[in-house]
Amino acid sequence: MKLxxxxxxxxxxxxxxxxxxxxxxxxxxxxxxxxxxxxxEIVVANPTGCLEVSTTIYPYTAWRTSxxxxxxxxxxxxxxxxESAYQSLYRQGKVKDDYRFVVFGGDGGTYDIGFQALSxxxxxGHRMVYVCYNNEAYMNTGxxxxxxxxxxxxxxxxxxxxxxxxKTQNRKDLTGIxxxxxxxxxxxxxxxxxxxxxxxxAKALATDGPSFINVLSPCHRGWRFPMEQTIELAKLxxxxxxxxxxxxxxxxxxxxxxxxxxxxxxxxxQHQGRFAHLMKDENKxxxxxxxENVDKEWARLLKKCGEE
Amino acid sequence: MSRPVAVxxxxxxxxxxxxxxxxxxxxxxxxxQTAIVETFATMVANGEVKTEMINVESEHSAMSACIxxxxxxxxxxxxxxSQGLGLMWEMLYIASxxxxxxxxxxxxxxxxxxxxxxxxxxxxxxxxxxxxxxxxSENAQEAYENTIQAARIAEHPDVLLPAMVLLDGxxxxxxxxxxEFYDDEKVREFVGExxxxxxxxxxxNPITVGSFDGLYGYFFEFKRAQEQAMHNALPVVKEVGEExxxxxxxxxxxxxxxxxxxxxxxxxxxxxxxxxxRAAVQxxxxxxxxxGMLKLRLFRPFPEEELVKALSHVPVVAVLDRxxxxxxxxxxxxxLETMSAFxxxxxxxxxxxxxxxxxxxxxxxxxxxxxxxxxxxxxxxxGTSYLGLKEEDN
Numbered sequence: 001m002k003l004x005x006x007x008x009x010x011x012x013x014x015x016x017x018x019x020x021x022x023x024x025x026x027x028x029x030x031x032x033x034x035x036x037x038x039x040x041e042i043v044v045a046n047p048t049g050c051l052e053v054s055t056t057i058y059p060y061t062a063w064r065t066s067x068x069x070x071x072x073x074x075x076x077x078x079x080x081x082x083e084s085a086y087q088s089l090y091r092q093g094k095v096k097d098d099y100r101f102v103v104f105g106g107d108g109g110t111y112d113i114g115f116q117a118l119s120x121x122x123x124x125g126h127r128m129v130y131v132c133y134n135n136e137a138y139m140n141t142g143x144x145x146x147x148x149x150x151x152x153x154x155x156x157x158x159x160x161x162x163x164x165x166x167k168t169q170n171r172k173d174l175t176g177i178x179x180x181x182x183x184x185x186x187x188x189x190x191x192x193x194x195x196x197x198x199x200x201x202a203k204a205l206a207t208d209g210p211s212f213i214n215v216l217s218p219c220h221r222g223w224r225f226p227m228e229q230t231i232e233l234a235k236l237x238x239x240x241x242x243x244x245x246x247x248x249x250x251x252x253x254x255x256x257x258x259x260x261x262x263x264x265x266x267x268x269x270q271h272q273g274r275f276a277h278l279m280k281d282e283n284k285x286x287x288x289x290x291x292e293n294v295d296k297e298w299a300r301l302l303k304k305c306g307e308e
Numbered sequence: 309m310s311r312p313v314a315v316x317x318x319x320x321x322x323x324x325x326x327x328x329x330x331x332x333x334x335x336x337x338x339x340x341q342t343a344i345v346e347t348f349a350t351m352v353a354n355g356e357v358k359t360e361m362i363n364v365e366s367e368h369s370a371m372s373a374c375i376x377x378x379x380x381x382x383x384x385x386x387x388x389x390s391q392g393l394g395l396m397w398e399m400l401y402i403a404s405x406x407x408x409x410x411x412x413x414x415x416x417x418x419x420x421x422x423x424x425x426x427x428x429x430x431x432x433x434x435x436x437x438x439x440x441x442x443x444x445s446e447n448a449q450e451a452y453e454n455t456i457q458a459a460r461i462a463e464h465p466d467v468l469l470p471a472m473v474l475l476d477g478x479x480x481x482x483x484x485x486x487x488e489f490y491d492d493e494k495v496r497e498f499v500g501e502x503x504x505x506x507x508x509x510x511x512x513n514p515i516t517v518g519s520f521d522g523l524y525g526y527f528f529e530f531k532r533a534q535e536q537a538m539h540n541a542l543p544v545v546k547e548v549g550e551e552x553x554x555x556x557x558x559x560x561x562x563x564x565x566x567x568x569x570x571x572x573x574x575x576x577x578x579x580x581x582x583x584x585x586r587a588a589v590q591x592x593x594x595x596x597x598x599x600g601m602l603k604l605r606l607f608r609p610f611p612e613e614e615l616v617k618a619l620s621h622v623p624v625v626a627v628l629d630r631x632x633x634x635x636x637x638x639x640x641x642x643x644l645e646t647m648s649a650f651x652x653x654x655x656x657x658x659x660x661x662x663x664x665x666x667x668x669x670x671x672x673x674x675x676x677x678x679x680x681x682x683x684x685x686x687x688x689x690x691g692t693s694y695l696g697l698k699e700e701d702n
Contacts, residue, residue, distance in 0.1 A: 041511045045376070053520045061516035066508040069518035070375050070402050077369035080362055081334060081376025081384075082508055088331040088360035088382055089509060095381075097511045117372065120365030 001198050006034045010064070012042065017062035018054040022227030024217030024234065025051050025133040027191040029104055032131055032213070033065075035201035041065070041097045043086075045079040047109030048072040050140040051133065073113040075103045076121035076130060083126045100205050101128045107148035108138040111174050115147075122181045122210045129204040130212045132174065135219035143222040147172040150242075151293060152286040154274045155222070165283045166274075170293050178212040179248040185211035187247035191218070192234035196245055196256055203249070216243040224273020233271060240268040241298040246305060255305040262298070265291050310488040310556070317480035318343035320448040320487055321387065321413045321473070324455035326351050327495040328411075331382035334362035334373035339425045340477040341389040341415040367392035371399035371410075378408035379517045381507030383459070386410065389477060390417035393431045397438070403470045404439025405534065406517060409462035409502075410470040412440075413455055416579065416630075417477040418667045426668020427477040429579065430631040433641045439534055441471035441541055442608040444578040449487040450605075451475040453558060459499050460548045466540040468505070474607075476580040478668065490556050498555055538609045545606055562611035564603040565618055567593060571600030573683045574622040574657075576646060578604040581628055581664065581671055588676035599680050604642065612649040620650075624683050625657040628676075628695075630665045639663055639692040658688060664695040671696060 012033040019026045029051065036042055042065040046052040052069045055062040070078045079101050089095040105114060110132040118130060137155045138144040145158040151170045154160045158167035179186045185207045189197040197215060204211035218233045220226065225233055237243040240263040245256040265287070269275035278287045302308050315323070321344050325333070333352075335345045352361045362377075364370045370386045378384045388396065393414055403410050414432050418424040432442060441461060445451040451473060458471040475481060506515050521527045545562065553559025564582075567589055568574055577585040582603035592599040602618055619625055629640020638644060643661040650656040662679060665671040675695040682689070 041509075041514075043380075043508050056516050056519040058519035058521040058525050061519065063516055064514065066510075066514040067516040068376060068379050068508060069520075070372055070406070071398055074369060074372035074399070077364060077372035078376040080364070080369070081332065081373030081378075082380040083376075084332045084334070084360040084362050084373065085377040085380030085382035085384075086509055088358065088377075089380070091360075092331070092358060095509045097509075099509065116365060117369050120369055123365070124362065 001035070001195055001202065006198065009034050012036070012064045013055065014062045014064060018057065019050060020221060020227065022220050022230045023050070024135055024191050024219055024230050025104070025106070027230065028131065028133040028197070028215045028217045031191065031194050031197045032102065032201040035198040036100065036205055039098065040205070041099045043068065043079070043082050043099060043101050045069065045075045045082070045101070045103045047075040047105045047114050048140070049106040049109055051104055051106070053140060072109055074117045075105050075109060075114055076128070077117040079103050079128055080121045080124065080126045083128055101126070103128065103130045105130065105132055106139065107132060107134045107136060108146045111147035111172055119181065122178065122183050122212065125209055127208060128210050129201070130210070132214045133217040134214055135217050135222060136171070137222050139219045139222045148174065151290050152275065152278050152283070154277065160277045165277055165286055173297070175214045182251065183210045183212065185247070185249055187213045188243070189213055189245060190216040190234045190238050190243055192231045192238060193245060193257065200247060222274065225271050229271065236263065236268040236271070239263045240265050240294070242268055242294050244298060244301055246301060253304040253306070255301065255307050258307065265294055310490050312486060312488050314484050315448055315487050316343070316482050316484050317448040317451050317475050318415070318482070319347055320452040321455055321475065322347035322351070323489055324452045325385055326357055327492055328383070328385065328456065328459050328499050329357045329496070330359050330385040332360045332362065332374070332377035332384045333386060334364050334370045334377065335386045336364050336367045336370045336388070336392060338367070338389045338392040340417060340481045341387050341392070343481070344387045344413065344415070367395040368399060371396040371403060374410045375399060375403050375406060375408060378410050378504070379406065379507070380509050381504040383502040384410050385412065387413040387415070389415040390419055390431045393435060394419060397435070400435055400438040400440060405530070407468040407534065407537070408470060409468055411455065411458045411462055411473070412470065413451065413473045413475065415477045415481045416474055424667040425477070427479055428630045428666045428668070429474070432472060432474050433631040435472070436608055436641060439469060439538065440608060441469055442606070443471065443473050444605055444607060445473065445475045445480065446580060446582045446603065448480060448485045450560065451480060452487060452489065453552065453560070456495055456499060457548050457552055461541060461544050463502050464544045465505070467537050467544050469537050469541060474579065479580040494555060498552065541609050542611060560605050562606045562614055563618070564605065566601040566603065568600035568602060568618060568622065570598055571622050572598040573624045573626065573680050574600040574602060574619060575676060576602045576604060576625060576627040576642060578607065578642065579630065581630060584671050584673055585628065585676050588673035588680070591673060592677055592680050597680055597684055607642070610645050610649070615646065616649050616653050619657060620653055620655045622657050624660070626660045626662050626679055626683060628662050628664055632663060632666070660689060661692040662695055663692060669696050
């Protein structure tokens with residue numbers, strides 16, 4: 001995949017949408033859709049969230065694809081229905097084009113409230129690419145903790161109080177859970193590594209069955225960093241192994257990026273207001289616990305990928 | 309030619325689904341609806357229908373998948389009961405708000421708690437404001453016919469609203485009755501091809517479904533248009549019923565009137581309870597009591613004007629409800645609608661609320677007869693009456 005070629009492709013999410021400048025979600029969407037072959041049609045589905053409310057303000061739409069939103073917890077089941085309608089109508093000769101079906105869901109709509117619908121849709125084997133634009137909290141409603149929120153992170157529902165220093169639980173390993181569904185393609189990616197993400201999107205779109213990509217998509221409003229640093233923050237997430245890049249293709253685990261010098265988590269968290277309290281001595285234990293979690297998860301991943 | 313058959317209600321509904329042959333069915337099993345999905349899944353497995361069947365992981369996903377499929381231009385059906393309808397709640401409003409003509413037989417069952425799998429109407433009555441057309445069935449034959457007609461009503465360009473076909477849990481769903489099934493070809497001819505006005509799968513015209521509409525948008529206008537569609541459904545239900553009658557012989561209108569002309573006391577009933585009430589009216593007539601019945605078929609939209617015309621000459625109207633509104637006032641939803649319909653009428657009967665059969669409690673003609681005798685003898689009850697309730701002193 002060449003950058004030069006990608007620049008000639010038509011953007012399927014147009015400019016003029018109302019997402020924040022520096023929003024990771026729109027970058028994830030563009031990188032995924034740039035990987036779509038020119039000769040396929042696409043239907044995008046969104047759960048309720050930032051992407052949805054900012055791109056479909058009636059009577060406008062930022063989508064050049066067909067697009068559907070119905071509610072928060074059901075993007076996967078809604079798109080299951082569209083995909084099944086396609087299978088039925090295509091078989092009957094009533095629709096002739098070649099279609100692909102893509103969900104872009106935030107972590108709230110994917111890890112938490114939409115988890116059941118996602119699991120069901122993957123188990124049923126719909127030909128669908130489910131992309132989670134993971135910004136590690138409910139950003140649309142104003143930065144509340146989700147199952148994707150990091151240990152120790154400040155959010156408005158895991159505030160830093162005199163007794164409790166931010167979120168007390170570790171995040172859920174959703175990518176691993178999706179791999180455990182035994183679907184043909186699962187990957188973890190980051191908006192900082194565009195070629196890696198675009199390659200993964202191309203593989204997912206070519207998969208004749210369900211696929212899932214979990215994309216680290218920083219939100220500067222929720223993470224509290226300057227808006228021009230989105231890509232930099234995502235890159236530090238990868239380099240510190242907080243967010244490793246890997247894929248699981250037909251059950252084969254493969255690491256896509258191995259840092260020469262794995263950065264300590266301080267280099268990642270020190271730029272983010274949501275972790276500011278962790279840099280204080282009084283919260284040293286939480287910081288150490290966070291590093292320990294990252295190290296353990298990284299070691300497990302290396303083992304799965306045969307990289308020990 | 310029609311085929312006389314002995315069937316349970318669930319098979320009658322499944323037969324209608326086979327003949328309609330939707331493009332997509334997304335459904336989840338729940339007692340007492342389960343036999344519908346089982347029978348239909350067998351039809352799919354045997355290649356009797358072209359339908360793409362989605363065995364979803366919940367009713368919420370069933371309705372969500374139906375919404376997706378209908379937005380993709382497909383003719384879509386599902387079916388459910390009770391808690392299943394409850395789990396769909398959020399999506400019921402979205403299906404009607406997106407103006408998707410999804411057809412859903414709902415086998416009426418009580419809502420928990422306490423958990424009870426038997427018939428009452430609390431599930432669908434709770435959904436009366438969700439923007440769905442609601443058609444009640446007295447027996448398997450009507451459940452079959454109503455399902456076929458629902459597709460035509462829902463898909464009518466002046467309507468484009470989802471439609472629920474109601475049949476009583478166990479009493480209709482699991483009771484074997486004589487019914488007549490019409491020829492496949494004739495039913496298919498009646499139902500016709502469905503062409504969605506908009507679809508996600510038109511590559512020349514990609515569309516956005518389910519837009520965000522905020523404070524300065526058109527939400528109010530959408531809702532007003534949706535309400536108008538419900539008004540438009542009234543003449544459409546009539547037309548479709550008439551056309552069905554011409555083709556197959558039975559035109560059931562908004563409601564059936566039975567012995568109402570000279571009635572001194574009339575019962576309003578819906579679902580299988582209408583059969584019990586009809587039997588009671590027959591016995592009362594033999595005993596010299598001028599009783600009558602109005603069996604309501606269409607509950608949403610509510611045929612207010614016609615109902616008032618049919619009942620305004622009757623001195624006392626007893627409305628039989630198989631669910632509660634828990635309003636603290638007259639307790640049944642059908643009673644509330646009836647009272648409301650008469651509010652501006654010049655001549656109005658005395659209208660009384662009777663609750664019966666909650667959680668499948670037996671309902672028999674004697675209960676109706678006792679109520680009728682009380683009323684003709686001038687013993688007008690105060691407030692809501694409960695038929696068949698175990699009283700504390702018993």
